[in-house]
Amino acid sequence: MDIQKMVEEIIKRLKKEYPEPRTALNFSNPFELLVATILSAQTTDTHVNKVTENLFKKYKSVKDYTNVSIETLQKDISSINFYKTKAKNIHDSAKMIVEKFNSKVPKTMDELTSLPGVARKTANIILFNAYGMNEGVAVDTHVRRMAYRLGLTKNEDPVKIEKDLMAITPKEEWGNLSHLLILYGRKICQAKKPQHSRCILFDICPSRNI
Ligand code: SF4
Numbered sequence: 001m002d003i004q005k006m007v008e009e010i011i012k013r014l015k016k017e018y019p020e021p022r023t024a025l026n027f028s029n030p031f032e033l034l035v036a037t038i039l040s041a042q043t044t045d046t047h048v049n050k051v052t053e054n055l056f057k058k059y060k061s062v063k064d065y066t067n068v069s070i071e072t073l074q075k076d077i078s079s080i081n082f083y084k085t086k087a088k089n090i091h092d093s094a095k096m097i098v099e100k101f102n103s104k105v106p107k108t109m110d111e112l113t114s115l116p117g118v119a120r121k122t123a124n125i126i127l128f129n130a131y132g133m134n135e136g137v138a139v140d141t142h143v144r145r146m147a148y149r150l151g152l153t154k155n156e157d158p159v160k161i162e163k164d165l166m167a168i169t170p171k172e173e174w175g176n177l178s179h180l181l182i183l184y185g186r187k188i189c190q191a192k193k194p195q196h197s198r199c200i201l202f203d204i205c206p207s208r209n210i
Contacts, residue, residue, distance in 0.1 A: 001204065003151075003152065003168050004168050006150070006151070006152070006204060007152065007165075007168050007169050007173075007177070008170075009204060010150065010177075010180075010201060010204075011169075011173055011176065011177060011180060013200050013201060014180040014181075014183075014184055014200075014201075015176070015180065016200075017183075017184070017200065018179070018180055018183050018184075021176050021179035021180045021183060022129055022179060023037075023045075023125060023129045023179065024045040024046075024049075025037065025040060025045050025048060025049065025052075026049045026052060026053070027052075027056075027129075027130075028056070029130075030104075030105035030126060030130035030131070031061075031062045031094070031097070031105050032052070032056055033105075033125070033126055033129055033130045034090075034093065034105055034115075034118070034122070034126055035052065035055070035056075035065075035090055036048050036049075036052050037122045037125050037126065038086055038089055038090055038093070038117050038118070038122065039051065039052065039077060039080050039086055039090075041081075041082065041086070042081045042082065043080050043081050047079070047080065048080070051076075051077055051079060051080055054076075055076055055077065058076065061103070062094050062097050062098055062103050062105075063094075063098055063103065065090060065091060065094035066091065066094045066095045066098055068091075070087050070088050070091045073087040073090060073091055074087040077090075085117070086117065088116070088117075089116045089117025089118075090117070092115075092116040092117075093115040093116050093117060093118065096114075096115055096116070097115070105126065105130065107127065107131055107133065109123050109124075109127070109135050109136065112126060112127070120136060120138075120139075120158075120159065120162065121138045121139055121140060121158065122138075123135070123136075124136045124137065124138035124174075124175070124178065125138045125178075127175075128174075128175030128178070128179075129175075133175075134171050134172055134173075134174040134175050135174070136162055136166060136174060137162050137165040137166055137169070137174045137175075137177055137178045138162075138175075138178040139158040139159075139161050139162045139165070139178070140178075140182060141185075141191075142181055142182045142184075142185030142186060142189075143161070143165075143178055143181045143182060143185070144156070144158060144161055145185060145189070145191055146181045146184065146185045146189050147161055147164070147165060147181065148161075149189065149194070149205065149206075149207035149210070150201065150205055150206070150207070151205075151206040151207075152164060152165060152168065153165065165177060188200075189201075194207075194210065196208050196209075
């Protein structure tokens with residue numbers, strides 16, 4: 001099977017499992033999604049959702065995050081890994097959005113990645129989940145592992161993996177592909193114990209014997 005056909009088949013099969021692949025992070029507007037995505041690095045979505053439940057009650061608008069000190073924000077999110085850096089990034093991103101983008105989370109890759117703590121992965125998640133835009137493929141640890149196991153890339157660097165995936169996937173599926181691989185990577189194609197015998201990609205996966 002050629003590689004484009006392989007991606008199409010993977011998407012087709014995984015969409016049967018997950019008809020509407022989206023982030024598991026809770027949010028009700030683009031800035032909340034930005035906050036949740038920054039918090040989610042090296043942390044489970046479940047834990048982030050627990051923390052943001054209170055955080056989003058306390059801070060209603062982008063401006064609210066600029067009206068408190070970084071130390072206060074640090075206390076609010078102190079149960080999260082790397083909370084000091086994350087609090088600073090959220091605070092400084094909010095400030096920049098208020099001052100430079102008229103209090104609205106920008107809709108372009110260049111503008112988004114100019115915000116503190118926002119690289120391509122976070123920007124892709126926001127563009128797809130908050131604005132329905134396919135600008136790239138968000139590559140997290142699950143996408144990275146599954147893309148490699150499925151033979152869709154030979155690279156290990158997320159930026160190169162993203163380029164490989166964009167080259168072989170129809171643009172309208174970029175956001176879906178990322179979330180499908182994340183959902184399936186969490187449930188079946190896990191890092192330590194991939195569940196080959198339960199896998200719906202078994203017959204087409206080059207790593208079924210690992
Ligand atoms: S066959 Fe195994 S390695 Fe391949 S996608 Fe399925 S669980 Fe992952």
